[in-house]
Amino acid sequence: MSDRHLSPIDRLIAGLDEGLRTVCANRTRSARPSPADSLSDEGPDEGLSEDEREHAAGLMRINHAGEVAAQALYQSQALTARDRDVAERLQHAADEEVDHLAWCGARLEELGSGPSKLTPLWYGGAFAIGTLAGVAGDRWNLGFVAETERQVCAHLEDHLQRLPESDARSRAVVRQMHTEEAEHGEAATAAGGSELPRPVRDIMWATSRVMAGLAYRF
Numbered sequence: 001m002s003d004r005h006l007s008p009i010d011r012l013i014a015g016l017d018e019g020l021r022t023v024c025a026n027r028t029r030s031a032r033p034s035p036a037d038s039l040s041d042e043g044p045d046e047g048l049s050e051d052e053r054e055h056a057a058g059l060m061r062i063n064h065a066g067e068v069a070a071q072a073l074y075q076s077q078a079l080t081a082r083d084r085d086v087a088e089r090l091q092h093a094a095d096e097e098v099d100h101l102a103w104c105g106a107r108l109e110e111l112g113s114g115p116s117k118l119t120p121l122w123y124g125g126a127f128a129i130g131t132l133a134g135v136a137g138d139r140w141n142l143g144f145v146a147e148t149e150r151q152v153c154a155h156l157e158d159h160l161q162r163l164p165e166s167d168a169r170s171r172a173v174v175r176q177m178h179t180e181e182a183e184h185g186e187a188a189t190a191a192g193g194s195e196l197p198r199p200v201r202d203i204m205w206a207t208s209r210v211m212a213g214l215a216y217r218f
């Protein structure tokens with residue numbers, strides 16, 4: 001059945017169901033292969049020292065947490081959008097976010113690590129904030145998505161500086177995500193997103209820094 005015919009309650013239940021799957025799934029499946037798997041050098045991680053491996057895992061855990069939050073954001077966005085066309089136009093981005101989540105999860109596993117223990121918090125917090133933005137109206141909802149994607153790009157650029165030089169597999173994942181997050185932000189703006197007020201953008205940035213600090217370690 002098309003989402004267009006679902007009541008708000010049906011959509012809320014469907015959104016939470018998807019969320020629980022995201023939070024509880026051991027391994028999300030991606031529609032596209034990971035960019036790490038397209039590298040010609042298939043011998044993973046032999047050049048990484050133990051410290052580098054741990055550092056790379058911390059950074060990829062931040063990215064995984066960000067992708068959990070992206071799931072919540074796009075699900076709450078779809079749930080609260082007044083104009084159903086808006087939700088459908090962002091479906092492509094939402095689908096790519098599922099791949100990002102799976103790629104980060106797979107990379108963490110390769111590095112001998114796992115997702116943040118605070119995953120339910122990342123999902124729940126982002127879902128609540130995304131729903132609030134949605135209640136404020138479509139242009140704020142879309143503006144929030146656009147600003148989030150812009151900030152995610154900044155984090156990913158920082159990670160490309162900080163990841164070990166020899167960690168080609170993490171770098172391939174982060175680079176591809178960066179390209180796609182930039183497109184998601186542009187799509188949300190093109191769909192009618194307003195630029196958020198400066199104080200809101202600053203609070204979002206500060207919150208994401210705290211989240212990154214926690215996800216790196218826990």
Ligand SMILES: [Fe+2]
Nearest residue numbers: 067070097100
């Ligand atoms: Fe993403």
Ligand SMILES: [Fe+2]
Nearest residue numbers: 149180181184
């Ligand atoms: Fe994105």
